[in-house]
Amino acid sequence: MNDAKNSRRDFLARVSAVGAASMLAGTGAASGSRAAEGQAKLAIDGGTPVRKTVLGSRPYGPQFYDEVEKQEVLEVLDSKNPFRWWHSSSKVLQFEKAYAEHIGVKHALAVTSGTTALYTAMAALEIGPGDEVILPAWTWYADYDAVVLCGGLPVFAEIDESLSMDPADIEHRITPRTKAIVPSHLQGTPADMDPILEIARKHNIRVLEDCAQCCGGRYKGKFVGTIGDMGINSFQLSKTITSGEGGAVTTNDATLFERALRFHDVSSLRSPYQQSLSGGLLAGFASCNFRMNEFTGAVLKGQVSKLDTICGRLRDNARKVREGIADLPGLKLRKTGDQDGDIGVTVFLDLGTRQRRDFFLRALRAENISASGPGGSVILPADQRIESKATIHPEWPSFRTPAGQAIRYGAESCPRTIDIIGRMGGVIMDPSFTEDDVQDIVTAIRKVYPAIVKV
16 A cells, blocks of 8 residues: 555656646746756647657557457357357356446346447337437437437437536426436546436436446446446447447346346347246337347456456546646646546546637647547537437427427537537546556646646
8 A cells, every 4th residue: 555655656756847847937937947948848839749659548448358258259159159048058148147246236138239228228218209308418329319219309408517417407308208317427427426316306207327438437336327227338349348349238127127128139038037037027019139149248248357457447547647737727627426436538627618628639649649529429419410300200209299399409409518528628548558658648738738828
């Protein structure tokens, strides 16, 4: 423990020494040494970059592929049975049990993607024609599409500086038709669940957590995906753990779980689930086939064992960056409802305006530090196909009701979301960043930051 504290202290001392020289020369408070003046000249203005090569992030899960995943996949090959129900001991079933146990939820269902997980969860919640579902204005298309494909009507709430749904912008959007709220835990940061749940319980509305960008995240000690009525996750390449594609539905409610099971598997309830659900309670209904195959399940079974390691390294690197820049004057970091539960995917700064944000990103990139604004999502109401309410058929029920016809999407419906997304920028973390890599990020931010006030 003492060694860890000493290491952190040494790290902060190194970045502070470099950063202080840079800021001193950059602000003109003292002449400084010739080396400090050279350090302070931004690479975008012809100075020497902090790094000689570009530092960027890579997909996390594949960095941790090893003999564990290889052996799991080879066992599927040797079995010659890639279909999950031809196995006496299915890899998919083993993954479901391992994942449920890891995050502390009663039921986990593996499906083909995060998108099909959302559609399956919507079906379990019985979202249908006439039902309204509240979504954040900044999230991925799949949240919106799943509601529309069920015949429901998406209603957008603004985000706050956490980049997640603003709890203060939910209640006035609730109508007698509102059936669910879908908070998305975006780019590794949990949404502020307590006020969201309080509003939902007050109005008897279900809560479905979209955890696709926050696998392994926690909110006040609980894993995301275990807090609301249901949760979904994605295991696509850009997610915390990955099999290229894949998804999961989670819940503690046996009835919701059975509905999800039946919907994802042509309305059947197969033997292992019959036992866990005491034979089942529901009759069959129209459904889909979103079953996960054994190769995908094998990889994910191996990846679950790496989840804490990946999140731990991300959190550690993000914490070091935050601590290394904490004394910058006027610093405003991305808001979070639980800093300890944040998995550390990003360190985002609120730069106040889009102009300052864009300059900050260009300057960091010139220092050979990959930098970006918020990503992995879309300002949905401002998207052309959503603003025009395009569907697979002109008579699709979502927008044929009076409420559906009356609702208007477009940029004017989410001005605060557009403003917030436009002024946030920073660095995406990587679990394999070294101590020197992290120090370079801190040094570059400290070098560039003083110039922001001049923009």
